[in-house]
Amino acid sequence: MSAAVAAPSALSGFASLDPLVRPRSVALIGASDEPARIGGRPIAYMKERGFAGAIYPVNPKRTTVQGLPAFASIADLPEAPDVAIIAVPSALAIPALEELGAKGCRAVICFTAGFAEMDEKGAVEQQRMTEVARRHGIRLLGPNCLGVFNDAIRFYGTFTASFEKGWPIPGRIGIASQSGAYGTHIFSAALDRGIGTQVCITTGNEAEVSLGDALGWMAQAPEVDVICAYAEGIRDRDQFLAALDLARRNRKPIVMMKVGRSQLGGAAAQSHTASIAGDDAVTQAVLDEFGVVRARTTEEMLDIAYAATRRIYPARNTLGVLTVSGGAGVLISDAAEAAGLPMPPMPEEAQARLRALIPFCAPRNPVDCTAQVTNDLKLISTFAESVAVDGGYASILSFWSQTAAGRSLGPKLHQEMRAVREAHPDRLWVMSMLAPNKVRDYEADGWLCFEDPSRAVVAIEAMGRFGAAFAKAEASSPEIPLPQVELPATTPSEAVAKSLLAGAGIPAVPEHAAPDSEAAVAAAESIGYPVVLKILSPDIIHKSEMGGVLLDIADAGQVRQGFATLLDRARHHAPAARIEGVLVAKQIKGAVEMALGVFRDPVFGPVAMVGLGGIFIEVLKDVAFRRCPFDTTEAERLIRSLRGFPLLDGARGRPKADVAALAGALSALSAFAVAAGPRLAGVDVNPMLVLPAGQGCYAADAVIELQGGSH
Amino acid sequence: MSAAVAAPSALSGFASLDPLVRPRSVALIGASDEPARIGGRPIAYMKERGFAGAIYPVNPKRTTVQGLPAFASIADLPEAPDVAIIAVPSALAIPALEELGAKGCRAVICFTAGFAEMDEKGAVEQQRMTEVARRHGIRLLGPNCLGVFNDAIRFYGTFTASFEKGWPIPGRIGIASQSGAYGTHIFSAALDRGIGTQVCITTGNEAEVSLGDALGWMAQAPEVDVICAYAEGIRDRDQFLAALDLARRNRKPIVMMKVGRSQLGGAAAQSHTASIAGDDAVTQAVLDEFGVVRARTTEEMLDIAYAATRRIYPARNTLGVLTVSGGAGVLISDAAEAAGLPMPPMPEEAQARLRALIPFCAPRNPVDCTAQVTNDLKLISTFAESVAVDGGYASILSFWSQTAAGRSLGPKLHQEMRAVREAHPDRLWVMSMLAPNKVRDYEADGWLCFEDPSRAVVAIEAMGRFGAAFAKAEASSPEIPLPQVELPATTPSEAVAKSLLAGAGIPAVPEHAAPDSEAAVAAAESIGYPVVLKILSPDIIHKSEMGGVLLDIADAGQVRQGFATLLDRARHHAPAARIEGVLVAKQIKGAVEMALGVFRDPVFGPVAMVGLGGIFIEVLKDVAFRRCPFDTTEAERLIRSLRGFPLLDGARGRPKADVAALAGALSALSAFAVAAGPRLAGVDVNPMLVLPAGQGCYAADAVIELQGGSH
Incomplete structure (x- = not known):
């Protein structure tokens, strides 16, 4: 975007x-x-x-x-x-x-x-x-590099020995890999599974053409429907981002293996190549941004690529399950919950209708038609039809175990399943069965076949993530307005940092310097009571130790009295200090402490971070990242993705916090980071105090760091 | 145990x-x-x-x-x-x-x-x-139920139709399943993968024989080496626990699919069977206790069972990786870290020796011998031998992708690999290759073969968990001494609860009632300064609101003065209240707040819980469970398993907390729960204040709940 x-x-x-x-x-x-x-x-x-x-x-x-x-x-x-x-x-x-x-x-x-x-x-x-x-x-x-092949024109500009096992078979997969050995491993593993790779590009040392170039070419090439990518480190940001964006606009899913996820793996990746792997969390954030699905294993990559070859990418994915085994239904429900794939229940009236057909079936979803269905095979299509029509699921997983291979039931089941799919070709129809000899038949009918239902669920969920990303790319995304930012020549003070950020839409705790008692009263009245008074002196660093901070100042009388008290104490404790008056600040109570930040990723540039303060960041590393800039919708998505989000959402009897204001500040910070340009090294807003809904959020401290004079 | x-x-x-x-x-x-x-x-x-x-x-x-x-x-x-x-x-x-x-x-x-x-x-x-x-x-x-088969004697007391696909093949797997459909699904999926099931028992409604019986029979039956179990709910605690224990003593690994892990799955499990599924976290704790490995998918179950048929279960598992692809090495490192399987580096001198043989190899671990090795095939065995001897790894994963299938390299590689395994038959040797036609040859030599290296890593890690559990069963486990507990007739007050627990080794914050000023001084001196003074009256509930709590009392003079102050305030605020004096309590500062508890699981009886206080329990559900009773070693393992453990271990500049004292209290609580018998419904110790190392931990509040007069 x-x-x-x-x-x-x-x-x-x-x-x-x-x-x-x-x-x-x-x-x-x-x-x-x-x-x-x-x-x-x-x-x-x-x-x-x-x-x-x-x-x-x-x-x-x-x-x-x-x-x-x-x-x-x-x-x-x-x-x-x-x-x-x-x-x-x-x-x-x-x-x-x-x-x-x-x-x-x-x-x-x-x-x-x-x-x-x-x-x-x-x-x-x-x-x-x-x-x-x-x-x-x-x-x-x-x-x-190991080169390129394009099987569509029989061009093999590669010295891979993997063709000893067999030539590419027809298919619409493209492989883009930084590693030649692993690129051909994917090709070869796909071949063993009957998945055809038409194009493979391995980029090696990337002296000129990068992985991004290879992905971008595939994103616009008619030879390729689905892209499998293997990356160790991203070197070329612009081509990479442009490629991911183009693939998304052209509705071509990318499933990527990005290694170096673990600390261990990170060490190995650096010893293996000259790549400087960006921080893995940042890479993940970028892949999420463009709807690239990251595979954890090669097998998962191929499962997802295989599923994607059907080119059915539901923008709102739901799973309906038709099963002949209750146990498998439970197992699939577990897998769907773990994958985050919704399984809404069947409508009540449809459940009642199915229950009338097979009294002891469990028609909620999973729809367990029980082994009874084998007594009356016509019921199979009644149940399947009901799951498709009444349930209205985008994806339907049908579990038949070895029954599908049976001499008697097998052919009949195949016939019924073919008919129901043909009536609803817009759905993603997936078969889980132990019938290796039937797989090609079902696939020819347009079904996806998985032996293991849990693997099927992971692949189905990925289709929905692609669909959501494609839909988002089609929606017009609002331009993020950038503020005017002029960074000072040298690292700004806290006050200057706050003022710069406030100008860009990240509010700080309201405070005013007051040289005399009446100015303090005026400041307090403009801010609203209660306020905090702090002694204001360039020579007094540790204000609280000398009693230089007064809380809960509730009216004009208390302001005047407090002003006098603070000046008294300052004169007593630090007679030589220059006293400039007092700082009058809004007193913030009942806030949730958050931390916002920006840092400059060596590859992807400014990246924003949000987390809950204290232990959530320091012990639990509970933070979310996003490349800058982004809008408030995206900012709110990040905030809601935090494990500690319930603390903002009314957990432990707190009022709900002003998440909208926080999202606004986070989005504004992301725009600030871009507008500030490459001289900005980082921003820390910590704590960012979030008040109850409607009351806003305020930076209580802020640091802006600049690059050491570069650019 | x-x-x-x-x-x-x-x-x-x-x-x-x-x-x-x-x-x-x-x-x-x-x-x-x-x-x-x-x-x-x-x-x-x-x-x-x-x-x-x-x-x-x-x-x-x-x-x-x-x-x-x-x-x-x-x-x-x-x-x-x-x-x-x-x-x-x-x-x-x-x-x-x-x-x-x-x-x-x-x-x-x-x-x-x-x-x-x-x-x-x-x-x-x-x-x-x-x-x-x-x-x-x-x-x-x-x-x-779907019945039983025992292929060793050709007994088929089952009406499964799955034999239509093929008869059982030779093998040493036993399947015990509550679901007939899923039990035969496992059998059939194993058959498709060439894994032989000798015995299968499906327990159906379990009117008399339970899953525990079936597991226990397999644990002592010569027909079975490795047990695959499928459970929806455990009904028979005693047989189940005895079976798990016996299997462990007889070194028979159990890999279990226990469904109903998710909320969604839990709902489906209850509609599918009459089982009351115990809380999933408790089941997980029981499986962990006995070293039962829980599979997340059927495929994972079969991967682990397949690996287990080698009967090599390293008590201290380490992984050495020999790879021809650096990319695969990184991927395997990622997978090992995710699985918690250690990959220590090769000794420096061995690395130097290997580097002298192939200058651009990466010999740390993963040992990447690079495609160079294909130029001099003798180097393969030199590298493999070094990984085995110099590295000393319990498990060795060798990655060759499609190279292993090559016309030229394939046979030579097989010969070298056979020789190195024969020289070290005590190791778990695992091949990851894309060479379906070579799998049987390698397996005949004693290798395990996996196409996907990530799946291999998961299976290898499981062998180590079995090994550790078997070793633990062999070690003599100390008897947990049970305290004498006499529960009162009715729910005890906080003070009585604390005193009952203190008698069992769970210390409470030291406090004494003092009717007069001198008794208060004596109490304070026996406890040690600083102390807290609280007004003691059955008629004053909200002490702090009337100023009835004084902190930081540092010497005898302050005790006397405080005593007088509290009595003054009480007379002033609540003239009618009966005043019994003051409570003198140790003042606890700088403690980490924990929560300990016990509840009665309907299946497994008293289960102890430990977690960090506040948000860790309420928002993050960061708690650990263990069936009672258990020793301090086990208690400490639970405490260390918490995500928030760093807070006890010096995070954020705190001193390290007295984890030993906390483990002692937790173990003592587990013994208390057993000694108290079935009338005990639950215990809550919250907060349990843990001081810095050497200074102990103290219950600040405690509740004991009794069953409604039952038993």
Whole structure:
């Protein structure tokens, strides 16, 4: 939304990967006559599978390579190839890239390793490679990557050995992976499960083309319906965000494995690649923002991708369950609650109608039709029809265990299930059964099949998250208005920080400096009683220790008396101090203490944080993050996601707190952070005191930190 | 362990199921000539599979049934069968049971439905059935159950239709399930995965034989190594606990699916069966106590059961990872951290040695040998051997993705892996690969094979939990000494409650009633300064409102002055009140507020609870439970399991709290609850004030609730 959305230039940027993934001609620099060698494999693969474009092997020592005429040099090529693959030793890679640029080639896949993944010297060389590519306007994949394949045109610009197990099968999955080994692992695991991958792009060291580019290309490519992504660290914010946004607008779900979630994993990720993994919570917040579903395991990724190939993404997902086993119904209910997938009950009258058909059925939802249904198979479709029509569920999970494989019941069940789905093709129909031999039949009818019902529930829930994100992308999102912010030259004092924030819509506790008694009375009356009086002196730091703070000041008389008392005490305790009068502040009572903050993520820029104060942050790490800026709806969603939210919502007999005011302040803080620009290093508003509903919230303390003079 | 451990009588009790599961002769009451009918299936199954014992069909209308001589009545049977199966209409079931008892039959499986699962009348009939069985000493399985099979002797006392998919395959799994449908679902899902189930017992309505009986039989039966259990509600505490204890002593792992975890699931569980599901947290505490691993999904249950068939249960589990993909290494690290499975690093010198072999390997753990290893296959075993010997890991997960299936590398890898496992057969060796055709080969060598490495990690972690529980069962557990408790006739006052608890080792804040000033001084000196003084009068309830509480009394002079002040105030504010003097109490400062409690679970009896006070209990539900009684080690484990534990452990700059004293009080409370007997309904100690380490903890308030005169 708002800020870093795909600009038209970004779109043409993604299409600029076309020659890399959809080339009409391919040159292979370092081509080998040996089909099993790295420089031989792409040619062998494309020959075997019938790539229709031109293949130009470049090898100074041979006249033919695998039966094709070879060229002695890049300069000798008959044309500038759409894409060139570099498979030469590392010392020769940059010269080859230069020659390709000179020849007019604009897309290069570099298999060659020995760059940033190796050592500091390699990193310097890689930087040089990036500069050469940029100078020539070359889209460069790699170095140290396993390449690309696009099975739609039989283009295999990759040296993966995974095709030994089998060629890609028809399907609409695209895989974008920073790791070549794991990218092909996903491809291979999908293949074993009968899920077809059409396009795979592995980005390796990302000297030029990033994961974001690969995702963005898939987001606009007709070859791909569903995107599986594997990431270790995000380096290119703009392309990444533009890609996620474009995929969402084009209704293409992304399911992502982002490793380095644990501390342990984080350490391993850094030793494995040169990536600086952003804080995992920030990554999670960004994925949530765009409706990217994060898979916890490869299996879960494939479950979700498989479910997504039906292209049914309910914006408001609900689950109806039809089961022949009460036990399974309970288990599915547990799984749905854990996944956050609602299972509303069937309407009462429909329940009564079903109960009349099978007296001991449990028709609430799960709808347990019991083994009785096997005595009268016509009842199956009556029950299924009722779940679809009366229940109106977006997703329907039907559990039949091994019954579906039975000699007698199996075929009849299949017939009934086919009919009910055909009558309601807009629903997500999911079968959980132990009948491996029936899976292809049901799938051909448009069903999804899962052996394990719990895995089915996780995949179904993900379809709803995609649907909600797609619906949100379609809704016009309001522009977040940014305030005018002028940061001071040096780190501001608390008072200046509060005033800057107040100007941007984050209210501070009202307070006024009063040089004399009557000014104090005027201030108190403008703020409203009760007030707090504090001695005001640049020389007195620890006010309370000298009795310099007076609470519960309730009227003008008490203000005058308090003013005198404070001046007396100051003169007595610190005779040399410069006394500027008193500070009159609104006295806040019965507030919930929250903490708001902003910090600058090295990848994603300003990120806002909200949490309940004290132990909630320090012990429980109960905080929520969101990339800035965002509106009040989003701010309220963050606040409500906190485990400690009940404390704002009337727990322990408290009045409900002013969540609307808090959400307003949080959204305003997010806009402030963007408006302040890159000189802003961070903001801490702690405590932010939230009064009961209608009474607002006030920053009691605020710190603004600036970057050390940079930018 | 202490209380409800398997007594010898319980052991012989479990063996009393032998005729039910391991019969030499079977009668079928309501036998059908039709092999597909419920009364026909057991005979058809046993004939086809060659059950060696006698089969006696009982059918008044036929002389033969499926080719076997039939008997007109139970009385006509030539002998009392070891087991009889009742498959007659519900009205005839109890008469049949009576006749079987009269005939001398001591084990009955009742398929017949229409009892407690149906309605109130059915429940009454079922109660009558229980009484008949008990009167005759019959072990009765069911009614409304799917029966039993024991493939070791080809006994199929079940009418499941799941054999249509295939007969049981060799294996050492036992399934005990309250649900027939779900029990056979587990059997069938295991079959599809090549995991063999030898025994399956489904308990249905549990009129007599309970899930605990079935588990206990398996715990001592040579047919079973690993137990899969499915439970909706536990009805029979004693048998259940004795079974879990026996299984643990016999080193037989139990992996259990206990549904009804969610509120939603809980509702479905009650509508599905007549079970009153105990509070899920209590069930979880009991399963934890005995090292039963709770599976979240059927798939997870089978993963764990499959892993357990290797019978390697490390008491101190650690994971070493050997991987050809750095990305997979990170993913596995994430999964291990999430599962709580430690992955200590390799020794530095071993890392250096490996780095010398493959310069860009990452040998810390995960040990990433990189694709380089494929250039020199001998290095595979060097790396694997180092992980086993230098790393010394109990479990080793080896990730090879589709490489393991490769034409060239596959066979060589298999050979090297076989050799390294043979050299270290005591380790749990686990392969994660995409090579379905190689799975049987690796398994034959003693490896476990998982496609998904994250699932492998979950299963490996479970083996360590089994191992730890088995080791704990072997260690002699100290008897928990029980205090002498005499509960009063009626609900005791706070003072009496505190004094009862103090007598049992749960200290209360020290306080003494003092009728006069000098007695107050003496009390204060015995308690130690500072003290709190409170007015003592049965007529003054709200002491603080009349200024009846004085804090920070620091010496004898202040006690005398305070005594006078309090009496003055009392006379002034409540002239008619009877004044008994003052209460002198130790002043507690800087304590962490905890809450301890005991409640009586309807199934498992007294259960203790501990949590941090205030929001931790009320908002976050951050509490831990344990069946009473337990020792201080266990008490400390509970306390440390709290999310808010850091507050006791020095978080936010506090001193560390006296966790040892708190654990002592919690353990003492658990012993008190048992000693008090069933009249005790509950105890609340809230707040329990925990001082810094060495200074103890003190109950500031205590409530003891008694059952309404029962027992």
